[in-house]
Amino acid sequence: MKIIKKDDLDSFVDYLIGSDPREVVGVKERGSKYAFDKLKSSKELRLDYDVTILPPKKYLLPQRETLLKFKSNDKIKTEPVNEVNGRIIVGVHPYDLIAIEQMDRIFSEEPEDPNYLKKREATVLIGVNMKNTSERCFAGSMKTAFTQDGYDLMLTDLGGKYAVEIGTEKGKELLKKSGVALADAGEEDKKMIEEKKRSLTFESKINFEPSDLPELMKSNYDNDKFWEENADNCYSCGTCNLVCPTCYCFDVKDLMEVTLKEGSRIRQWDGCLLEHFAEVAGGENFREERAQRYRHRYMRKGLYLHNRFEDIACVGCGRCSSQCVPDIADPAEIFNKLKEGKI
């Protein structure tokens, strides 16, 4: 573990912005909230943020990305496209790093998805431990408030200086190349990190072990009354899907230029809460009821993806609950109610 002074960290970030060929993005203020966006200067970087509007998945699985391009002359030519843009992402919280690790497993499962994997390969993740937590974040009880892996570099604010944990060779090289001044961390620094971690508090939590979730969800699949009551105010808007760091479902569609000579096949974020998600061409909809779609999302988070990858696919970031207009999408509240047998 290394120690870097606050000023030197700023210089390091400015060096990356100025000298590294990759795009440097980080957490910036946006109105009264925070968002990952392109950095022009280290001054814009807010490592004390609580949560960003969207998770950094937008860089690895963009809202909309091109898969193929078409060109039509005599015959239509189709070319594969993979818009890989090397990128350094600064200030990723542990729960988002854990979500990215889950996405890595999903997209590297056979058949591999090169559009995700190439972007992932070209990405450097500089994490930061949480200094502030958002009102709805329950990462503490989900065991996602800290992580030992999934980052290239990991920062912890120690007041005037940062601890730097080196996760990968890629991270180590980045520091070395920049020539930034680093000191070795002493016992005091390590103690201070532990102290910072211990003092991190969360206003929201689940009241049981996250490893109990798969069984809990399984035993409540047929709890129709629960799902119907809780989905009663759901707008089927899909916001909870869009802001979720582990939601990755997508739609594939074609777009044509006005000339009709060129076009592209794209994929874009989709959401299982949206009414037509499970509909087929003939009009049959296999999750027609709002409660079925609402349940599906929680089942994906707590059970289905666990069955497939052994991951609990809710990392407790609290984005879904804070951005849900009728405020019915708080996983901590839903999981706790299920555990307590309430409606």
Place this chain on the structure above:
Amino acid sequence: MNKTPYLPEDATILKITPMTERETLFEIELENGNTLGHQPGQFVEVSVPGVGEAPISISSSPTKDGNSFELCVRAVGNVTNILHGLKEGDNIGIRGPYGTGFPVDELKGKDVLFIAGGLGIAPLRSFINYALDKRDEFANVKILYGCREPCELLYEEEIDGWKERDDIEYLETVDRCPEGVCWEGNIGVITTLIPGIDIDLENTYAVICGPPIMYKFVLMELDKKNIPDERIILSLERHMKCGLGKCGHCQINGSNAEYYVCQDGPVFNYADIKGFEEAL
């Protein structure tokens, strides 16, 4: 990892055979000259650049002569409507084949009872023709086929051939026959054909494909016949957007398991999905 699974193979429409007002049979060949290499029951993603992709089950048997394959397409969405406007010689894209096929090896030596409703005959035909081409490999073959009206019957000429064969039993029905239409066959929903057929309980597999509502009633009839769930095979329709088990659209779930129809299906053993609220 460099080759993208989203890139379709170039293919040519060799032949177009209109079948009904809504359904057309397309004979397609890959431009690289290869056979598709499919199993009965698998599907492909048909790509019309600029319009999109649609998952369509393969309607021909891999035992068919030549390198081409056939898709029976109902004009019902963007891609399928555009397909219906294409001409012989036009190009399309093909991805696949995807999914599990019918378990043809498991069914060798068995009696096979095919039950098709409406467009369900399209995927089943890939297996029916396979069984007819390898007739010795299967014991009794019975085919039940039902449509809403006589004008909706598909593969009429081919079925005339099935009717003449004495090594299979073929029964058909229509739900109703409008006045003035000539129809000498059975009238009634497909389930009315089931009670009258002889089934060797020890040796029969039922292979079903049709609209969701048909499954419900056919399964009830098969239950009355005491055919065990493990020997009922069915093929499910979903709108697979990627075909790679990623996009999430075709996921079906029960309290005990979940499947991605594009990879784990579209062919399922009924015992594996029985009780799944989202399956049928």
